[in-house]
Amino acid sequence: MPAPEPPELRALGEKLDEARGKPAREPVTPPSAMGIAFRFATELGAALFVGAGLGWLLDRWLDPRIGIRFPIFLIVMFCLGAAAGIRNVMRAAAELNAQAAQAANKENEEQ
Amino acid sequence: MAMNPMEQFEVKPLIPLHIGGYDVSFTNQSLWMCIVVGAASLFLLYASTSRRLVPTRAQSMAELAYEFVGNMIESASGAAGLKFFPFVFTIFMFVLLSNFFGLLPGSFTVTSQICVTFALAAVVIATVIITGFMQHGFGFLKLFVPKAPFLLLILLVPIEVISFLTRPVSLSVRLFANMLAGHTMLKVFAGFVIALGATAITPTPWFAPLSIAPLFLIVAITALEILVAFLQAYVFAILTCIYLNEALHLHDHH
Numbered sequence: 001m002p003a004p005e006p007p008e009l010r011a012l013g014e015k016l017d018e019a020r021g022k023p024a025r026e027p028v029t030p031p032s033a034m035g036i037a038f039r040f041a042t043e044l045g046a047a048l049f050v051g052a053g054l055g056w057l058l059d060r061w062l063d064p065r066i067g068i069r070f071p072i073f074l075i076v077m078f079c080l081g082a083a084a085g086i087r088n089v090m091r092a093a094a095e096l097n098a099q100a101a102q103a104a105n106k107e108n109e110e111q
Numbered sequence: 112m113a114m115n116p117m118e119q120f121e122v123k124p125l126i127p128l129h130i131g132g133y134d135v136s137f138t139n140q141s142l143w144m145c146i147v148v149g150a151a152s153l154f155l156l157y158a159s160t161s162r163r164l165v166p167t168r169a170q171s172m173a174e175l176a177y178e179f180v181g182n183m184i185e186s187a188s189g190a191a192g193l194k195f196f197p198f199v200f201t202i203f204m205f206v207l208l209s210n211f212f213g214l215l216p217g218s219f220t221v222t223s224q225i226c227v228t229f230a231l232a233a234v235v236i237a238t239v240i241i242t243g244f245m246q247h248g249f250g251f252l253k254l255f256v257p258k259a260p261f262l263l264l265i266l267l268v269p270i271e272v273i274s275f276l277t278r279p280v281s282l283s284v285r286l287f288a289n290m291l292a293g294h295t296m297l298k299v300f301a302g303f304v305i306a307l308g309a310t311a312i313t314p315t316p317w318f319a320p321l322s323i324a325p326l327f328l329i330v331a332i333t334a335l336e337i338l339v340a341f342l343q344a345y346v347f348a349i350l351t352c353i354y355l356n357e358a359l360h361l362h363d364h365h
Contacts, residue, residue, distance in 0.1 A: 035342065038285065046281035051273050077273075080266075084273040088281070091274075 036096060043088040051081015116298035120223055120291065140227070143219040147208045155204075176204065180348065187349055188356030195355055198238065202231060203348040210290065210340030214333070222343075223290040228283035235351045236279045243358035254361060282350055289343050293336045300325045300332065 055077025062073065124136035158173035166174055180200045184192045206222060213220025221227050243251035255271040256264065307322035 035346075038289070042281045042285045042288070043277070046284055047273060047277045050277050050280055054273065054276070080269050081273055083266075084270045084277060087270060087274050088277060 039092055040089050043092055044085040047085030047088055048078065048081045051084060052078045055081075116295045116302065119219070119294060119298060122224070139219045140221060140224060143209075143212065143221050144227075147205060147212055147221060150212070151204045151208050176200075183345075183349055184352050187352035188359060191359050192352060192355055195238075195352075199348055199351055199355075202235070202351060203344055206231070206286065206347050207341065207344035210344055211337075213290065213294065214336055214340060220290050220294055222286055223294060225283060225287045228287040229279065231286075231347070232279040232283040235282065235354065239354045239358045242355065243361070246359060247361055251358070251361065254357065278354065282347065286343050286347055289339055293332070293339055297329060297332055297336065300329050304329070 052074060055071070055074035058073035058077065059071045063069065063071075122138050122140050124134075124138050125142060126137035128134075128136045154169070155173055158167075158169040161167050161170050163170065177200070180203050181193070181196060184196060184199055188195075209221040209227075212218055213223065240251075243254070247253075255268055255275065257267055257271060259267055303325040304322045307325065308319055310316060311319035
């Protein structure tokens with residue numbers, strides 16, 4: 001528990017937990033399939049959006065200065081954005097997998 | 112009859128106000144933000160006045176929220192994250208109450224506006240960046256340098272930077288899109304009830320009893336929306352904790 005509580009209260013809480021026979025209080029909300037799908041979609045989409053947006057801004061700023069009329073930054077940054085999006089999704093999936101593995105471990109221990 | 116499902120998201124000025132060429136009118140959005148902040152403050156103040164060892168109902172709710180957020184921070188960013196408790200708790204309560212107040216009939220959903228959610232996300236990311244630089248100085252920039260051969264870094268560092276810049280966008284879009292979609296869906300199905308019910312006065316009145324079906328669906332979706340309202344506040348707060356954790360501890364994330 002996070003509260004700056006006196007040690008005797010903490011001890012009482014631990015005794016109560018023991019008496020109730022539950023391991024620890026933690027709010028675990030397993031994400032629904034819809035939630036996971038939505039998370040992946042926003043991660044991927046947002047990265048594309050940010051990459052392309054940055055590229056567009058760079059084009060507007062730099063192209064007249066270096067004298068080209070070709071949206072090179074938009075194209076390059078869009079590709080980098082796609083890569084970043086896939087990286088984000090992989091990272092999110094790794095997080096979810098770790099959570100699922102943790103939950104599975106806990107269940108195994110309880111049985 | 113307002114049949115436009117998007118009409119509920121319209122920002123209307125209640126007290127027109129123009130300062131220096133900028134429109135700073137007091138809108139229905141400002142009003143509902145004030146209501147949310149006021150309600151949260153009043154509830155927590157009222158709940159914490161009694162301070163009994165055996166809590167009253169209100170105190171119990173406040174303690175539940177306190178412990179919930181505290182546990183969330185501790186599990187996501189360790190004991191070092193607890194100094195951000197006021198920050199995360201404020202964000203959590205604001206988003207949670209905005210989502211719940213938005214479910215009241217005739218109310219305005221503050222979190223269905225991308226400007227509100229993006230402002231919240233921008234504050235979160237600004238806090239993360241400032242914390243990171245205060246904790247690690249310029250070592251914080253190592254966050255953008257994964258372990259890889261030098262030649263690959265030319266490609267990987269921009270990808271990591273974009274990936275980091277994605278966070279405020281995905282954080283805000285997730286909350287805003289969930290609220291927008293849910294409330295639009297409710298209004299669309301409510302429109303079905305009216306449209307089907309109105310067939311009672313047409314040459315095909317036997318369709319009218321069918322309007323009970325979308326009505327039941329609205330009840331079910333409302334229940335789902337209550338879950339979504341809580342879940343999105345939770346997701347917003349836990350991601351804040353995860354990002355703060357990275358700024359505090361700076362192990363490369365993968």
